[in-house]
Amino acid sequence: MNRIAVEKKVLNENQVLAEQLRERYRQVGLLCVNLISAPGSGKTALLERTLERMDKTTRVAVLTGDLQTENDAKRLAKFGFPVKQITTGGTCHLDAKMIGKHLEGWKLEELDLLIVENVGNLVCPSSYDLGEDAKIVLLSTTEGEDKPLKYPSIFFKSELMLLTKVDLLPYVPFHVELARENARRVHPGMEIIDVSSTTGQGLDRWMDWLGARQEKAQAKPQSVTR
Amino acid sequence: MDRVRMHELGIATSILECVQAEAKRHPDGRITKVGVRIGELSGVDRDALQFGFEVLVKDTDWESLVLELEYVPRMQRCLKCACEFHMTDFDPRCPLCGEFGTQCISGEELDIAYMEVDG
Numbered sequence: 001m002n003r004i005a006v007e008k009k010v011l012n013e014n015q016v017l018a019e020q021l022r023e024r025y026r027q028v029g030l031l032c033v034n035l036i037s038a039p040g041s042g043k044t045a046l047l048e049r050t051l052e053r054m055d056k057t058t059r060v061a062v063l064t065g066d067l068q069t070e071n072d073a074k075r076l077a078k079f080g081f082p083v084k085q086i087t088t089g090g091t092c093h094l095d096a097k098m099i100g101k102h103l104e105g106w107k108l109e110e111l112d113l114l115i116v117e118n119v120g121n122l123v124c125p126s127s128y129d130l131g132e133d134a135k136i137v138l139l140s141t142t143e144g145e146d147k148p149l150k151y152p153s154i155f156f157k158s159e160l161m162l163l164t165k166v167d168l169l170p171y172v173p174f175h176v177e178l179a180r181e182n183a184r185r186v187h188p189g190m191e192i193i194d195v196s197s198t199t200g201q202g203l204d205r206w207m208d209w210l211g212a213r214q215e216k217a218q219a220k221p222q223s224v225t226r
Numbered sequence: 227m228d229r230v231r232m233h234e235l236g237i238a239t240s241i242l243e244c245v246q247a248e249a250k251r252h253p254d255g256r257i258t259k260v261g262v263r264i265g266e267l268s269g270v271d272r273d274a275l276q277f278g279f280e281v282l283v284k285d286t287d288w289e290s291l292v293l294e295l296e297y298v299p300r301m302q303r304c305l306k307c308a309c310e311f312h313m314t315d316f317d318p319r320c321p322l323c324g325e326f327g328t329q330c331i332s333g334e335e336l337d338i339a340y341m342e343v344d345g
Contacts, residue, residue: 001258006248006338010240010262092233124233126269127336149316153269156330185316188326 014128017096021131024108031217032114033210034130036154037138038147039120042164044072045197046138046206047117051079053207058214059110063102064117065094072117082106093124096131113214122147126154133217134159141165141172145179148186155186160193160209167196234271235278237336238293242282244338245291252343259292259342265335266300300333 009015025032035043047062054060064072065086073085084102086094099116108114116132118125126135137158139147142165148155155161161183169176176194183190193209195202245260264270272295279293302313304320305327311320318328 002255002343003340004248004343005340006244008244008338010237010244010336010338012244013240091236123269124236127233127237151269152316153267156267156334182316185318188318188328 011127014096017100018129018131021096021099025114025131025133028109029218030108030111030114031214032116032132034116034118034132034135035138036118036122036125036135036158037120038122038143041138041140041143042197043117043120043138044075046162046164046195047076047115049197049200049203050207051076051081053203058112060113060115061106061111062115062117063099065119067119088119092119092121093128094118094130095128099130112218113210122151122154126157134213136160136162138162138164139179139183141168141174145175146182148179148182152186155183155190158187158190160191162206163192163194165196166194166201167199234274235282237270237275238279238282241279241293241338242288245288245341248341255343255345257291257341258344259294260338261294261296261340263296263298263335263337263339265298265333267333268336270336272297296339298332298335301331302328303331304328
């Protein structure tokens with residue numbers, strides 16, 4: 001018997017494709033964010049409000065993933081930005097290959113921001129790099145405060161947590177401080193923004209966050225020399 | 227191979243594909259075991275992965291291939307005193323000096339570590 005060292009990522013194939021996407025985004029100064037949450041945490045509603053507020057000169061495109069239906073793409077197409085639905089047909093997450101395939105037909109150099117809305121799931125999307133600049137996790141006030149502890153991987157890997165549906169706080173037994181504490185136990189120093197897609201609370205801060213990241217992404221192609 | 231749907235089954239498929247690719251480099255040997263490191267933060271359930279793998283290789287030429295999983299705990303290193311510790315109950319504080327600033331140094335692994343070849 002002969003033992004050979006392999007030392008390779010299990011999801012190497014996905015990783016390679018993700019790195020290629022990241023490089024393509026970097027070359028054109030495009031910011032890509034990957035929105036992840038449980039089903040029903042308000043990813044699509046947040047995107048509606050985001051696109052509605054988006055400066056019309058910003059060139060945004062959205063890829064939205066679901067197991068079935070084109071419903072989300074229909075909801076998001078009204079805002080006049082290009083939107084494509086990725087129906088996974090049962091697969092519980094998006095992978096880099098699906099992203100690459102659905103980007104066909106779009107000119108990346110004509111985009112400033114690509115928002116990927118992942119399949120509603122807190123487990124599997126955390127393992128698949130999509131070439132994004134940042135993963136963003138949503139936690140809504142109708143869920144449990146202990147979600148970050150139950151699904152640590154995605155909270156650990158996300159740069160930003162959006163606490164959604166904060167307009168419901170007077171009506172639900174949700175302990176905001178405990179939720180924040182749990183998120184930061186898993187991911188010390190994680191940035192958290194409270195938002196409500198219904199009342200608009202916190203959306204300015206979220207748009208500012210996106211704008212700042214976008215500026216950073218745009219500055220990159222000039223500053224990085226290879 | 228067709229896309230498989232369950233998370234761990236997809237990961238099992240990626241592991242098997244990696245073994246199959248490696249097997250081509252050892253035409254006279256037979257790969258009997260594959261060792262995979264699973265970090266505490268990887269989001270992969272070991273039992274589900276083991277089960278998915280067994281289902282995947284059943285009634286194929288790879289039925290006797292053994293999947294060995296090594297669990298890697300989430301370790302932190304204190305930025306102040308450099309103490310390394312297993313982070314339990316998501317408490318990032320250094321157990322020696324109480325410092326909050328500690329850095330994750332392992333636990334994210336989802337790696338194929340080794341394979342064993344007969345012959």
